[in-house]
Amino acid sequence: MRSPRPYSPLPGPGAQSLTERRKAATQLDIARAACALFAEHGPDGTTAEDIAHRAGVALRTFYRYFRNKQEAVAPLLATGGDTWRALLAEEHPGTPLAEALERAVTRSLSDPTAVGEGLEVTRGLLRASATDPALRAVWYRVNQDSEEHLVPVIARLAGPAADPLAVRLLAAAATDAIRVSLEVWSETDTPPTGPDSPAQLAVRSLRELTRGMDILSGR
Structure with a gap:
């Protein structure tokens, strides 16, 4: 049987x-069911069979997309990063990066969908990951993917x-600012x-992690 490919974010709609x-x-x-x-x-x-049944798909469909039950949550965890990158991409090149980053972070984490569902789901998963190394690995991989995307x-905005x-470095700092903030909050x-x-x-963390960076000050 061919091994399934790990989840990776798909291009924009x-x-x-x-x-x-x-x-x-x-x-x-499947991610929501998981x-x-x-x-x-x-x-x-929870088993993979349970997740497939709740999602209304066959078990073989589950394994077509995910290696295990922990990986099934990746698409839902990734939506937050997708949203904040999309908001940042709306900023015009030449906009001070500090302003652009803080505005996008604030908008994404204050969005009604994030507040109403996403953040509480993330909090629950992060708490569960404290005793589940496989789930924690998914969280770190989602953040790594977000940083790379x-x-x-940032390069377009910076010029x-x-x-x-x-x-x-700025992409890493911005990603970690959100990651650490969510972990502390959870x-x-x-x-x-x-x-x-x-x-x-996140705004506080972003300011701390990017303090003095030349790319933010325009030097």
Whole structure:
């Protein structure tokens, strides 16, 4: 039997064929089912068969997209990064990068969809990952993928004269600012909005991690 390929983010909707959109929709349905079952029974109490049944797909369809039950949550975890990169891409080249990054981070983590569902799901998964190395590995891989996809977005905003090393460092810092903020927030019962919310923590982290970077100051 051929080994399934690991999940990787698909191109934006405008670049997808109908078949790709259907595949992406199926992956997201499976991810939502996995997250719901993990919340109800924990990763240890959930099987791939359970997830497939909840998602309304055959078990072979599940394994067509994912190697194991933990990987099934990747598409849902990736939506936050997809959203914030899309918002950052809306900024005009030449906009001060510090402003652009903070605005995109704040908008993405304050979005009604993120506040209403995404952040609480992420909090539950991060808590579960504390005792599940495979789930934690998925979280880190999703963030690595997000960082790699962020590089060309920042490069476009920074302009052709930008130092490639500085662009890479900024992409890493911005990704880690969000990752660490979500991890810290997930350890608390703080609401997803207001003081010490993910949006506030991410902006604070972003400022700390990017303080003094030439690419932000325009030097």
